[in-house]
Amino acid sequence: MAPSPTFVIVGAGLAGARAAQTLREEGFDGRVILLGEEPERPYERPPLSKGLLLGATPRHDVYVHDAGWYDQFDVDLRTATRVTAVDRAARHVVLDNGEQVRYDKLLLTTGSTPRRLAAPGADLDGVLYLRTLAQSDRIAETLTRPARLVVVGAGWIGLEIAAAARRHGAGVTVVDIADLPLQRVLGDEVARVFADLHRSHGVTFRFGVGIRELRGAGRVSSVVLTDGTELAADTVVVGVGVQPDTQLAEAAGLKVDNGIVTDAQLLTSDPHIYAAGDVASTYHPLLNRHIRVEHWANALNGGPAAARSMLGREIEYARLPYFFSDQYDLGMEYSGWVAPGGYDRVVFRGDPTVVDGRAPEFLAFWVSDGRILAGMNANVWDVTDPIQALVRAGHGGRAVDLAKLADPGVPLGDLLA
Numbered sequence: 001m002a003p004s005p006t007f008v009i010v011g012a013g014l015a016g017a018r019a020a021q022t023l024r025e026e027g028f029d030g031r032v033i034l035l036g037e038e039p040e041r042p043y044e045r046p047p048l049s050k051g052l053l054l055g056a057t058p059r060h061d062v063y064v065h066d067a068g069w070y071d072q073f074d075v076d077l078r079t080a081t082r083v084t085a086v087d088r089a090a091r092h093v094v095l096d097n098g099e100q101v102r103y104d105k106l107l108l109t110t111g112s113t114p115r116r117l118a119a120p121g122a123d124l125d126g127v128l129y130l131r132t133l134a135q136s137d138r139i140a141e142t143l144t145r146p147a148r149l150v151v152v153g154a155g156w157i158g159l160e161i162a163a164a165a166r167r168h169g170a171g172v173t174v175v176d177i178a179d180l181p182l183q184r185v186l187g188d189e190v191a192r193v194f195a196d197l198h199r200s201h202g203v204t205f206r207f208g209v210g211i212r213e214l215r216g217a218g219r220v221s222s223v224v225l226t227d228g229t230e231l232a233a234d235t236v237v238v239g240v241g242v243q244p245d246t247q248l249a250e251a252a253g254l255k256v257d258n259g260i261v262t263d264a265q266l267l268t269s270d271p272h273i274y275a276a277g278d279v280a281s282t283y284h285p286l287l288n289r290h291i292r293v294e295h296w297a298n299a300l301n302g303g304p305a306a307a308r309s310m311l312g313r314e315i316e317y318a319r320l321p322y323f324f325s326d327q328y329d330l331g332m333e334y335s336g337w338v339a340p341g342g343y344d345r346v347v348f349r350g351d352p353t354v355v356d357g358r359a360p361e362f363l364a365f366w367v368s369d370g371r372i373l374a375g376m377n378a379n380v381w382d383v384t385d386p387i388q389a390l391v392r393a394g395h396g397g398r399a400v401d402l403a404k405l406a407d408p409g410v411p412l413g414d415l416l417a
Helices: 014-025 133-142 156-167 183-200 247-251 296-310 384-395 402-406 412-416
Strands: 006-010 031-035 075-078 083-087 092-095 100-102 105-108 112-114 127-129 148-152 171-176 204-207 211-215 222-225 230-232 235-238 242-244 260-262 273-275 280-284 289-291 322-327 330-336 345-349 362-368 371-378
Touching: 006 014, 006 100, 014 031, 014 296, 083 247, 105 296, 127 133, 133 235, 148 156, 156 171, 156 183, 156 322, 183 204, 183 322, 183 345, 183 362, 183 371, 260 273, 273 296, 296 322, 330 384, 345 402, 362 384, 362 402, 371 384, 384 412, 402 412
Parallel strands: 006 031, 006 105, 031 075, 105 273, 127 235, 148 171, 148 235, 171 204, 260 280
Antiparallel strands: 083 092, 092 100, 112 242, 211 222, 222 230, 280 289, 322 330, 330 371, 345 362, 362 371
């Protein structure tokens, strides 16, 4: 009798854990080995910059599965285990202890790593990054006392940390080389809403400048900007983006281009190796291009899709990019994909003005030639499905009446009628 097949998953985050779960749910009875570098069992990352920093999410809620789930479903979870090489010819991975683990099929969900700050003094104590649970714990500790916090980078992570810090009473300055927060992602029109929201809560922005150096005797005490300004700082949190962790794939000779390149079935250039989550640059059939999506929903859904593909199921991973954020009293969801500068106007439904520090309720749509490429709902709920239908239609070439799009009295579903 042939031995049971062995499926190995490298990367024990949400994508990897959900892939392992799906393999069992789909009836796979071979070996499942899940390998992760961190000492923790798989957990979800959104609470790291949201609920955990605010103290609103209990720590045990961040884990993907209960501690006993892996034994219950015969998933060989190995934490604190680093994979040092993939031998495609022999079909095994090499662990940091020298062990060779054979696979019949391999899934890479190695995620991404924070970009490091390249400035003198960046290695001082008190200069922190946010990617892991341990790093979230360190940042949370700094917010339990009055602090002067400098956040480098006005992206999603930076702004969520700024919001949590202000809730704890810390003084916060956000520094970014761009002119507005989230400018590359949202464009000027919607970026201004987030700038106004944070300013109304006491955040100071320094735009159009970078970091010249960080100063301190062992621990950071100030940040010097490229215009010469010196900002006092007890803690600096760096959120200047991430890069896909492709080292294993590159060394193994897989095709890599802003991530591990896969087809719509999440299959790499090797017929026995798949990739999912932050690390994968996947062909999207609706968008007709490869895209790499760094957000939670891609890990949540991409891991299971890869598992089904590994089992030989006919799948096509064509979910629209989706992400969410919570900052102060603003909750938002975004669906779709727009290249920077790839739209000609933003259509608002509702007033996006921040009044007396209160977050507005509105929808925003990024439009090109009347076609909706992306949509965002801010403090307006239960509209994700119709927004995604509009976005799919837009990327499919269908335009809508923009006057009706802006009219709250016209149901979103009627725009495609």
